[in-house]
Amino acid sequence: LREGMVQDIEDIDAVINQFLDFARITGEQSAASELDLNELVNSVVDRYQRQGKSIATRLGSVPRLPMKALAIQRLLTNLLDNALHHGGTGVEVETAAADGRVRLSVRDRGPGIPAAEAERMLQPFTRLNEARSTSGSGLGLAIVDRIAKMHGGNVSLLARDGSGLEARVELPITQAKN
Numbered sequence: 001l002r003e004g005m006v007q008d009i010e011d012i013d014a015v016i017n018q019f020l021d022f023a024r025i026t027g028e029q030s031a032a033s034e035l036d037l038n039e040l041v042n043s044v045v046d047r048y049q050r051q052g053k054s055i056a057t058r059l060g061s062v063p064r065l066p067m068k069a070l071a072i073q074r075l076l077t078n079l080l081d082n083a084l085h086h087g088g089t090g091v092e093v094e095t096a097a098a099d100g101r102v103r104l105s106v107r108d109r110g111p112g113i114p115a116a117e118a119e120r121m122l123q124p125f126t127r128l129n130e131a132r133s134t135s136g137s138g139l140g141l142a143i144v145d146r147i148a149k150m151h152g153g154n155v156s157l158l159a160r161d162g163s164g165l166e167a168r169v170e171l172p173i174t175q176a177k178n
Contacts, residue, residue: 032066032151037102037171040069041093044076054089055080060096063173067151075147078140079106079167086110087164101153101170109164113157121157144169 038059045055076093083091087108094105113121122145144167145155153171160166 032068034064035067035069035072036064037062037067037072037095037104040067040072041076041095041104044073044080045093048080048084053084054091055084056092058092058094060094062095062097062102065102065151065171065173067171071147071150075144075169076104076106078144079169082106082140082167083108083110083165090164097173100173102173104169104171105166107160107164107166109160109162112159112163112165115159122155141167 041057041059045057048055080091080093083106087110090109092105092107094103094107096103096105122141141155141157148155148169148171151171153169156166156168156170158166158168
């Protein structure tokens with residue numbers, strides 16, 4: 001009984017923290033700094049790898065962008081947590097620049113999200129029907145979407161050939177100073 005109560009409290013605490021993160025994003029007043037997205041990716045992925053998580057990276061040449069470091073780290077953490085939770089192994093992170101945008105992709109080999117549900121999954125407190133029995137608040141992807149928009153970008157949830165999901169964040173280069 002005690003173990004069950006401890007787990008319930010940890011789940012409630014995680015949901016409250018995610019809700020607070022969601023609420024804070026809009027009011028976040030910290031200034032953006034010119035940052036290297038690949039350095040942020042390496043820093044976050046390194047934390048997961050120290051915990052024994054397998055995440056592959058393919059980091060392309062990308063310009064420095066005006067970003068809020070903590071917000072982008074939160075964005076990446078939410079995407080990686082989702083990929084590891086739903087996709088298990090085979091999680092990949094890729095960065096690239098093309099057509100005036102920087103692309104950050106997190107890919108997994110989980111069940112994916114039906115195309116008809118992709119836009120809905122970016123709304124707060126939204127989960128797929130199959131996910132209702134698992135822990136989570138339904139805020140992770142909404143937080144990702146809000147952070148991307150705060151940086152002038154957007155999020156797409158795309159089905160992968162075979163199985164899995166690609167969560168793609170695109171940020172404009174036009175604001176970047178090279």
